[in-house]
Structures are given as C-alpha cells and as structure tokens.
Amino acid sequence: MNDKDVQRREALGTDRRQEISLLERRALLKLGFAITGVFLGGSVLSLVSERRADAAGAPAIGGYPYNPHYTMVIRERHCIDCELCKEACVKTNGVPAYGYRTTILEKRRALEEGKFETTFMPVLCNHCNKPPCVRVCPTTATWKDKTTGIVGIYRPSLCIGCKTCMTACPYNARYFNEERRTIDKCDFCFASRLSKGEKTTACAAACPADVRVFGNLADPGDRVYRLLHAPETMIWVLRPETGAVPNVFYVNT
Amino acid sequence: MRIWLEMSIFAMALLLQPLSHAADKGGNQAGEPYDEDTYGPQAPTVWVKPVKSVIFEHRVHTMDAGLDCGSCHDDLFEMSSGAAAEKDDFTMAAIYKGKYCGSCHDGSTVYNANTRCTTCHIGVRGHQRLERAQAEKGRAK
Numbered sequence: 001m002n003d004k005d006v007q008r009r010e011a012l013g014t015d016r017r018q019e020i021s022l023l024e025r026r027a028l029l030k031l032g033f034a035i036t037g038v039f040l041g042g043s044v045l046s047l048v049s050e051r052r053a054d055a056a057g058a059p060a061i062g063g064y065p066y067n068p069h070y071t072m073v074i075r076e077r078h079c080i081d082c083e084l085c086k087e088a089c090v091k092t093n094g095v096p097a098y099g100y101r102t103t104i105l106e107k108r109r110a111l112e113e114g115k116f117e118t119t120f121m122p123v124l125c126n127h128c129n130k131p132p133c134v135r136v137c138p139t140t141a142t143w144k145d146k147t148t149g150i151v152g153i154y155r156p157s158l159c160i161g162c163k164t165c166m167t168a169c170p171y172n173a174r175y176f177n178e179e180r181r182t183i184d185k186c187d188f189c190f191a192s193r194l195s196k197g198e199k200t201t202a203c204a205a206a207c208p209a210d211v212r213v214f215g216n217l218a219d220p221g222d223r224v225y226r227l228l229h230a231p232e233t234m235i236w237v238l239r240p241e242t243g244a245v246p247n248v249f250y251v252n253t
Numbered sequence: 254m255r256i257w258l259e260m261s262i263f264a265m266a267l268l269l270q271p272l273s274h275a276a277d278k279g280g281n282q283a284g285e286p287y288d289e290d291t292y293g294p295q296a297p298t299v300w301v302k303p304v305k306s307v308i309f310e311h312r313v314h315t316m317d318a319g320l321d322c323g324s325c326h327d328d329l330f331e332m333s334s335g336a337a338a339e340k341d342d343f344t345m346a347a348i349y350k351g352k353y354c355g356s357c358h359d360g361s362t363v364y365n366a367n368t369r370c371t372t373c374h375i376g377v378r379g380h381q382r383l384e385r386a387q388a389e390k391g392r393a394k
Contacts, residue, residue, distance in 0.1 A: 077370070078370065080304065080370050080371065080374035080376055081305075081371075081374070081375075081376020081377050081378055081379065082304040082305045082306075082374070082376060082377070083305060083376070083377045084304070104376070104377075104378070106376070106378050106379075117371070118371040118375070118376075118379065119371065120371065120376055120378075208304060209370075
C-alpha cells in the first residue's frame with residue numbers, strides 16, 4: 001500500500017466501504033482481514049480477522065481425501081474441564097498415568113484485579129493430512145492409513161523408541177509407553193471401538209457437554225460436516241502455520 | 254517526569270494498602286472484615302458431583318451481592334454442605350428449569366446459567382489450583 005492509496009482511503013467518508021475497490025479488498029483478505037466498516041470520519045478502516053479464512057485452517061470443500069474422513073470438531077467454549085473424556089480414554093485404551101492420548105489445556109485471560117476468564121481447550125492427535133510425525137519416522141512404524149486417514153503406530157514392532165516423532169508433532173500428541181517400549185498416541189479409538197462397530201470415540205461418547213463431535217467430514221449429512229459448513233461460523237485449528245493440515249477443528253457454536 | 258510517575262505509583266500503593274489488607278481477610282473493598290456468621294462460610298464450596306468441579310462462593314453472593322441466608326436456604330439449598338450433590342436432579346437441565354442456581358441465574362435476575370460456563374465450572378485444573386493455594390495459605394499461617 002503506497003502513500004497515494006492511504007490518502008485515498010483517508011478521503012473516504014463514513015460508511016462508504018463500498019468505495020473500497022475489489023482489488024483492495026482482495027489484498028486485505030490475503031492478509032486474513034475482512035472489512036467491516038469505516039469509522040472515525042473515514043480515517044480509520046475497521047478490520048477483523050476474516051471468518052473462514054483459509055489461512056486459519058478452515059476445511060475447504062473437496063479437500064477431504066478420505067472416506068470416511070474422520071474428523072473431530074471441538075465446541076470449545078462448552079468445555080468445563082470435568083475430564084470425563086480423559087477418564088474414558090484412559091479406561092478404553094489403557095493409557096498409563098504418565099502419558100496421555102488426549103488432555104485439556106487451559107487459557108486464563110486476566111480481567112480486573114484477581115479475576116480471570118477461563119477457557120478450556122481439549123487437545124488430541126489432529127490426524128493431519130500432512131503429518132510431520134510420519135515423515136520423520138526412520139523405521140516406517142507409523143503412517144497415515146490410506147482409507148481412514150487415521151495416523152497410527154501400525155507396526156509397533158518396528159518402533160525403536162527414538163522419539164523423533166514426538167519432537168516432530170506440533171500438537172504434543174505422542175508419548176513413550178514405558179511398558180510397551182513404543183510410542184503411543186490417539187488413534188480415534190480405531191483399535192478399541194471403531195473397528196468393533198462403534199460409531200464414535202470414547203472421549204466424545206463420555207463428554208456431558210457435547211464438546212467433542214466426531215464424524216465423517218466427507219459426508220454432507222454428518223454433523224461434523226454441518227458444523228464446519230454452517231455460514232458465519234468461525235473455525236480455527238491449532239498451529240496452522242506448520243502446514244500439517246490438521247483434522248481437529250475448533251468452533252464456538 | 255519519570256520520577257513523578259514512580260512517586261505517584263508509590264503513593265497509590267500506600268493508599269491501596271489498607272484495602273488489600275481487608276481483602277486478605279476476605280473482607281470487601283470498604284474494609285469491612287468477613288464475618289462467617291453473617292455471610293456464610295468463607296472457604297468456597299466445591300462440588301465434584303455430578304461433574305468435577307464446580308465452585309460456589311458465599312462471599313460473592315452475600316457480602317458482594319447483598320443476599321441474606323434466607324434467599325437460598327433452605328428452599329433452594331439445604332444448609333448442610335454438599336447436600337445438593339446427593340440429589341438426582343442436581344443437573345444443568347434442572348437449573349435451566351429454575352431449580353437450584355437457576356432460581357436467580359435465569360438471564361433476567363442475573364446472567365443465565367447457560368452462559369459463562371467457566372465462571373463456576375472451574376474444572377479439575379481449577380480445583381487443583383484452589384487446593385494448592387489453600388495448602389500454601391495453610392503453610393504460611
């Protein structure tokens with residue numbers, strides 16, 4: 001944006017945002033902003049983060065290479081950290097106390113003195129379309145399944161416990177299982193439930209607040225599809241900048 | 254300029270000192286000490302049933318909001334601590350229908366119980382933090 005552009009923009013009157021050219025709008029969209037209004041006598045542009053900006057990791061139609069394309073949608077603001085999901089996961093998948101397949105993180109924003117606004121953030125393996133953990137495995141013990149898209153340690157006998165995948169994972173979703181001497185991680189309950197005919201994961205089934213919604217993103221009738229394609233929905237993923245193309249999405253609807 | 258700023262911050266800290274003392278004893282901003290006979294137990298109530306962990310503070314409701322004991326006891330809540338958790342209907346669904354907390358947290362009297370979840374639902378993490386803080390307080394005494 002050069003000085004001339006700035007001058008022209010400053011000359012715009014209040015709420016004459018239609019006068020902002022298509023080209024300029026597009027330039028702002030590329031930066032991840034949407035134009036909402038022109039305030040303060042036209043001298044200040046109001047920009048908000050663009051909803052559904054691709055940069056934030058929202059799923060794109062046609063971008064689901066698997067069927068079923070297993071996905072989890074986290075309705076974040078409903079989470080109350082009761083940790084029934086964690087308990088169910090531990091019980092279902094035999095997770096030891098020193099590790100986790102899923103956990104709850106906490107964000108605390110300071111308000112007035114001594115008061116906080118708390119948001120709980122469930123996290124688990126994002127079953128990325130471009131999983132950095134798979135790329136670094138020196139023995140091909142772990143890969144992304146070609147039909148389900150689930151990232152798992154499918155040949156644990158090959159795992160040498162080098163923990164390179166733990167380092168590569170942007171989501172800290174892997175731990176070293178001392179008893180089995182291999183890496184362990186979330187497999188969307190494929191071994192313990194999905195392969196036995198269950199339709200959802202243990203954590204999603206246990207959640208009393210309907211925070212975790214599990215389903216098939218490739219099916220337009222599925223709830224995860226509807227949640228992620230509802231108009232005006234703000235969708236975000238964790239660490240989009242890593243380019244891993246995760247399949248765990250966060251919404252506040 | 255800088256020295257004036259520092260001096261004024263120092264002066265403000267001095268002014269605020271008596272207030273923070275009152276807050277240490279659980280009192281309000283006016284310096285009134287917390288009286289458990291008037292305002293109920295000072296230690297927060299934490300429910301772990303039917304879900305972990307939900308906090309209730311008498312101070313916020315009595316000393317700060319001006320309710321008296323009879324506002325909630327014994328109609329909405331029995332006096333004995335944790336009695337509500339033994340009831341089958343101590344659920345969000347019942348609260349939305351105006352039972353328990355929902356008697357006031359209905360969206361018109363005060364904010365609705367189906368908003369601002371984490372104000373009361375401090376969760377497992379919040380409960381652990383609270384217990385740590387209380388243990389530290391106990392050690393300091």
